[in-house]
Amino acid sequence: PFSLPVGTLGPPYVETNTACGGTGIDYFQVTSGSLPPGLSLSSGGVIAGIPTEWGTFNCTIQATGPYHRVGRTTYAITINCPNITISPSVLPGASNGNYYAQTLSAGGGTPPYNFTLTSGALPFGVTFSTNGSVYGTPIVFGSFPFGVTATDSNNCTGTYGFTLNIASSGPSSQWVQTTSLPDAYDNHSLVYASGYLYQAGGVSGGNGFPDGINVFYAQVHSNGTIGSWSSATPLPEAVSFHAGVAADRKSVV
Numbered sequence: 001p002f003s004l005p006v007g008t009l010g011p012p013y014v015e016t017n018t019a020c021g022g023t024g025i026d027y028f029q030v031t032s033g034s035l036p037p038g039l040s041l042s043s044g045g046v047i048a049g050i051p052t053e054w055g056t057f058n059c060t061i062q063a064t065g066p067y068h069r070v071g072r073t074t075y076a077i078t079i080n081c082p083n084i085t086i087s088p089s090v091l092p093g094a095s096n097g098n099y100y101a102q103t104l105s106a107g108g109g110t111p112p113y114n115f116t117l118t119s120g121a122l123p124f125g126v127t128f129s130t131n132g133s134v135y136g137t138p139i140v141f142g143s144f145p146f147g148v149t150a151t152d153s154n155n156c157t158g159t160y161g162f163t164l165n166i167a168s169s170g171p172s173s174q175w176v177q178t179t180s181l182p183d184a185y186d187n188h189s190l191v192y193a194s195g196y197l198y199q200a201g202g203v204s205g206g207n208g209f210p211d212g213i214n215v216f217y218a219q220v221h222s223n224g225t226i227g228s229w230s231s232a233t234p235l236p237e238a239v240s241f242h243a244g245v246a247a248d249r250k251s252v253v
Contacts, residue, residue, distance in 0.1 A: 004047070007036070007079045009054045009154055010110065017045035017061060025065045031072065033059030036079045051079040054154065084109045084158025086150050091134070091162050094126075095169040096141045104132035109152030118159060120146030121221060123166060134164070141168040179218060179226040195220060200235060213237065 007013040013036075017028055027043040035041060038052035041061065060074045085108050094100040106113040115132040122128055123144045126136040132150070144166065149159045181199065191198045200215045213234040219227040 004075050004077050007051050008082055009051050009079055010082055012050050014048045025063050028063050031060050031062045035059055036077055054079045054081050081156035082108045084150050086160040091164050093165045094138055095167045096138045097169050099137050101135040106150035109156050110154050114151045116149050118147045118149045138166045141166045
Protein backbone atom coordinates (compact mmCIF):
# COMPACT_ATOMS: atom_id res chain seq x y z
CA PRO A 1 0.00 0.00 0.00
CA PHE A 2 0.98 3.64 -0.39
CA SER A 3 0.30 4.33 3.29
CA LEU A 4 -0.13 2.31 6.46
CA PRO A 5 -3.09 2.60 8.85
CA VAL A 6 -2.87 4.40 12.18
CA GLY A 7 -2.49 2.18 15.23
CA THR A 8 -3.30 2.59 18.91
CA LEU A 9 -1.04 1.91 21.85
CA GLY A 10 -2.10 -1.41 23.40
CA PRO A 11 -4.25 -3.30 20.84
CA PRO A 12 -2.57 -5.63 18.29
CA TYR A 13 -1.55 -4.10 14.95
CA VAL A 14 -1.56 -6.17 11.71
CA GLU A 15 -1.00 -4.95 8.16
CA THR A 16 0.13 -6.89 5.10
CA ASN A 17 2.39 -5.36 2.45
CA THR A 18 2.12 -6.41 -1.19
CA ALA A 19 4.28 -5.52 -4.19
CA CYS A 20 2.84 -4.26 -7.45
CA GLY A 21 4.26 -4.81 -10.93
CA GLY A 22 5.92 -8.13 -10.21
CA THR A 23 5.36 -11.71 -9.13
CA GLY A 24 7.17 -14.12 -6.90
CA ILE A 25 8.42 -11.65 -4.30
CA ASP A 26 11.20 -13.34 -2.33
CA TYR A 27 11.12 -11.24 0.83
CA PHE A 28 10.42 -7.86 2.48
CA GLN A 29 12.76 -5.99 4.81
CA VAL A 30 13.18 -2.62 6.53
CA THR A 31 16.17 -0.88 4.96
CA SER A 32 16.12 2.43 6.85
CA GLY A 33 14.37 3.96 9.82
CA SER A 34 12.45 1.75 12.18
CA LEU A 35 9.03 0.34 12.85
CA PRO A 36 7.22 1.40 16.04
CA PRO A 37 8.57 -0.51 19.06
CA GLY A 38 6.65 -3.74 19.50
CA LEU A 39 6.05 -4.24 15.75
CA SER A 40 8.05 -6.39 13.36
CA LEU A 41 8.06 -7.10 9.63
CA SER A 42 8.02 -10.69 8.43
CA SER A 43 9.79 -11.77 5.26
CA GLY A 44 6.33 -12.28 3.78
CA GLY A 45 5.48 -8.60 4.24
CA VAL A 46 3.28 -8.73 7.34
CA ILE A 47 3.73 -5.96 9.91
CA ALA A 48 2.38 -7.25 13.23
CA GLY A 49 2.74 -6.89 16.97
CA ILE A 50 1.52 -4.85 19.92
CA PRO A 51 2.77 -1.23 19.89
CA THR A 52 4.56 -0.25 23.09
CA GLU A 53 5.29 3.42 22.30
CA TRP A 54 3.19 6.16 20.73
CA GLY A 55 4.32 8.67 18.12
CA THR A 56 5.14 8.74 14.41
CA PHE A 57 7.85 6.38 13.12
CA ASN A 58 9.43 6.61 9.67
CA CYS A 59 10.84 3.63 7.82
CA THR A 60 11.57 2.38 4.33
CA ILE A 61 10.39 -1.10 3.34
CA GLN A 62 12.01 -2.90 0.44
CA ALA A 63 10.54 -5.78 -1.55
CA THR A 64 13.02 -8.04 -3.30
CA GLY A 65 11.91 -10.24 -6.18
CA PRO A 66 13.42 -12.58 -8.75
CA TYR A 67 16.78 -11.58 -10.19
CA HIS A 68 17.27 -9.28 -7.16
CA ARG A 69 14.83 -6.71 -8.49
CA VAL A 70 13.80 -4.35 -5.69
CA GLY A 71 11.10 -1.83 -4.94
CA ARG A 72 11.06 0.54 -1.99
CA THR A 73 8.39 2.60 -0.24
CA THR A 74 8.85 4.98 2.67
CA TYR A 75 6.13 5.01 5.33
CA ALA A 76 5.23 7.12 8.32
CA ILE A 77 3.44 4.88 10.83
CA THR A 78 1.51 6.72 13.53
CA ILE A 79 0.63 5.09 16.84
CA ASN A 80 -1.84 7.11 18.90
CA CYS A 81 -2.49 7.11 22.62
CA PRO A 82 -5.65 5.37 23.74
CA ASN A 83 -8.59 7.38 25.01
CA ILE A 84 -7.98 7.87 28.74
CA THR A 85 -11.25 8.21 30.67
CA ILE A 86 -11.87 9.47 34.20
CA SER A 87 -14.80 8.43 36.35
CA PRO A 88 -17.23 9.08 37.90
CA SER A 89 -18.50 11.62 35.37
CA VAL A 90 -20.34 13.57 38.10
CA LEU A 91 -19.09 14.10 41.65
CA PRO A 92 -21.49 13.55 44.56
CA GLY A 93 -22.42 16.75 46.35
CA ALA A 94 -21.06 17.86 49.71
CA SER A 95 -22.14 20.16 52.53
CA ASN A 96 -20.01 22.64 54.41
CA GLY A 97 -18.82 21.47 57.80
CA ASN A 98 -19.16 17.77 56.92
CA TYR A 99 -16.31 15.46 55.89
CA TYR A 100 -16.23 14.58 52.18
CA ALA A 101 -14.30 11.84 50.35
CA GLN A 102 -14.42 10.69 46.74
CA THR A 103 -11.78 8.83 44.71
CA LEU A 104 -11.45 9.28 40.95
CA SER A 105 -10.39 6.38 38.75
CA ALA A 106 -9.03 6.22 35.21
CA GLY A 107 -9.26 3.65 32.44
CA GLY A 108 -8.37 3.02 28.81
CA GLY A 109 -4.60 3.26 29.28
CA THR A 110 -1.85 1.38 31.04
CA PRO A 111 -1.84 1.62 34.87
CA PRO A 112 -0.71 3.06 37.16
CA TYR A 113 -2.28 6.49 36.72
CA ASN A 114 -1.17 9.80 38.19
CA PHE A 115 -3.79 12.51 38.74
CA THR A 116 -3.16 16.26 38.72
CA LEU A 117 -5.40 19.26 39.27
CA THR A 118 -4.88 21.23 36.05
CA SER A 119 -7.45 24.04 36.28
CA GLY A 120 -9.77 25.70 38.72
CA ALA A 121 -9.51 25.35 42.48
CA LEU A 122 -11.04 23.31 45.26
CA PRO A 123 -12.82 25.03 48.14
CA PHE A 124 -11.19 25.75 51.47
CA GLY A 125 -10.81 22.57 53.49
CA VAL A 126 -10.79 20.15 50.53
CA THR A 127 -7.58 18.52 49.25
CA PHE A 128 -6.69 16.74 46.00
CA SER A 129 -4.06 13.98 45.89
CA THR A 130 -2.15 12.36 43.02
CA ASN A 131 -4.00 9.06 43.51
CA GLY A 132 -7.26 10.80 42.54
CA SER A 133 -8.66 11.31 46.04
CA VAL A 134 -10.77 14.39 46.76
CA TYR A 135 -11.22 14.69 50.49
CA GLY A 136 -11.60 17.02 53.44
CA THR A 137 -14.13 19.12 55.31
CA PRO A 138 -15.31 22.11 53.25
CA ILE A 139 -15.84 25.28 55.25
CA VAL A 140 -17.55 27.24 52.47
CA PHE A 141 -20.47 26.51 50.17
CA GLY A 142 -21.16 27.06 46.48
CA SER A 143 -20.13 25.54 43.13
CA PHE A 144 -16.42 24.96 42.48
CA PRO A 145 -15.38 23.91 38.93
CA PHE A 146 -11.99 22.31 38.36
CA GLY A 147 -10.17 20.16 35.79
CA VAL A 148 -8.29 16.90 36.38
CA THR A 149 -5.73 15.20 34.11
CA ALA A 150 -4.94 11.49 34.41
CA THR A 151 -1.56 10.32 33.07
CA ASP A 152 -0.83 6.63 32.53
CA SER A 153 2.51 4.78 32.60
CA ASN A 154 3.08 5.54 28.88
CA ASN A 155 2.60 9.29 29.45
CA CYS A 156 -0.78 9.25 27.70
CA THR A 157 -3.25 11.70 29.19
CA GLY A 158 -6.96 12.32 29.53
CA THR A 159 -8.56 15.46 30.98
CA TYR A 160 -12.03 15.89 32.43
CA GLY A 161 -13.88 18.79 34.02
CA PHE A 162 -15.74 18.45 37.31
CA THR A 163 -17.85 20.67 39.52
CA LEU A 164 -17.99 20.10 43.26
CA ASN A 165 -21.28 21.45 44.59
CA ILE A 166 -21.27 22.23 48.31
CA ALA A 167 -24.58 22.92 49.99
CA SER A 168 -24.92 25.14 53.02
CA SER A 169 -25.57 23.24 56.23
CA GLY A 170 -26.01 26.43 58.22
CA PRO A 171 -23.55 29.12 59.28
CA SER A 172 -19.94 28.77 58.16
CA SER A 173 -18.24 26.21 60.38
CA GLN A 174 -15.19 28.41 60.94
CA TRP A 175 -13.55 31.61 59.84
CA VAL A 176 -10.50 31.60 57.60
CA GLN A 177 -8.11 34.53 57.48
CA THR A 178 -7.25 35.74 53.98
CA THR A 179 -5.61 38.87 52.52
CA SER A 180 -5.83 41.79 54.94
CA LEU A 181 -7.56 45.05 54.03
CA PRO A 182 -5.21 47.58 52.42
CA ASP A 183 -5.42 49.95 55.43
CA ALA A 184 -7.36 50.53 58.64
CA TYR A 185 -10.66 52.05 57.49
CA ASP A 186 -13.75 53.31 59.25
CA ASN A 187 -17.11 54.06 57.66
CA HIS A 188 -16.15 52.77 54.20
CA SER A 189 -18.11 50.65 51.69
CA LEU A 190 -17.29 47.16 50.37
CA VAL A 191 -18.75 46.11 47.02
CA TYR A 192 -18.35 42.85 45.08
CA ALA A 193 -18.66 43.23 41.30
CA SER A 194 -17.47 41.10 38.36
CA GLY A 195 -15.14 38.95 40.44
CA TYR A 196 -13.53 41.80 42.37
CA LEU A 197 -13.99 43.24 45.85
CA TYR A 198 -13.88 47.06 46.02
CA GLN A 199 -13.21 49.13 49.13
CA ALA A 200 -14.11 52.78 48.69
CA GLY A 201 -14.10 55.94 50.78
CA GLY A 202 -14.23 56.06 54.53
CA VAL A 203 -11.85 57.54 57.07
CA SER A 204 -8.26 56.38 57.39
CA GLY A 205 -4.78 57.75 57.59
CA GLY A 206 -1.21 57.08 56.57
CA ASN A 207 -1.96 55.62 53.13
CA GLY A 208 -0.90 58.56 50.98
CA PHE A 209 -4.43 59.47 49.89
CA PRO A 210 -6.72 62.12 51.34
CA ASP A 211 -9.31 60.61 53.65
CA GLY A 212 -12.56 59.69 52.03
CA ILE A 213 -11.58 59.30 48.33
CA ASN A 214 -9.46 56.12 48.38
CA VAL A 215 -10.51 53.15 46.19
CA PHE A 216 -8.81 49.74 46.36
CA TYR A 217 -9.72 46.49 44.62
CA ALA A 218 -8.69 42.83 44.82
CA GLN A 219 -9.68 39.73 42.87
CA VAL A 220 -11.83 37.15 44.66
CA HIS A 221 -10.71 33.65 43.67
CA SER A 222 -13.07 30.72 43.15
CA ASN A 223 -11.95 29.06 46.39
CA GLY A 224 -12.88 32.15 48.43
CA THR A 225 -9.41 33.65 48.86
CA ILE A 226 -8.72 37.29 48.03
CA GLY A 227 -5.78 38.41 45.90
CA SER A 228 -3.49 41.34 46.54
CA TRP A 229 -4.97 44.83 46.76
CA SER A 230 -4.35 47.49 44.12
CA SER A 231 -5.29 51.15 44.06
CA ALA A 232 -7.83 52.45 41.56
CA THR A 233 -8.89 55.93 40.45
CA PRO A 234 -9.85 57.88 43.59
CA LEU A 235 -13.44 58.99 44.12
CA PRO A 236 -14.31 62.47 42.78
CA GLU A 237 -15.04 63.67 46.31
CA ALA A 238 -14.56 62.51 49.85
CA VAL A 239 -17.32 60.25 51.20
CA SER A 240 -17.91 58.29 54.37
CA PHE A 241 -20.92 56.67 56.06
CA HIS A 242 -22.04 55.90 52.49
CA ALA A 243 -23.47 52.92 50.62
CA GLY A 244 -22.00 50.91 47.79
CA VAL A 245 -23.82 48.57 45.41
CA ALA A 246 -23.06 46.46 42.33
CA ALA A 247 -25.19 47.33 39.29
CA ASP A 248 -24.77 46.31 35.65
CA ARG A 249 -21.39 44.73 36.47
CA LYS A 250 -20.20 48.02 37.93
CA SER A 251 -19.40 49.16 41.45
CA VAL A 252 -21.56 52.17 42.34
CA VAL A 253 -20.87 54.35 45.39
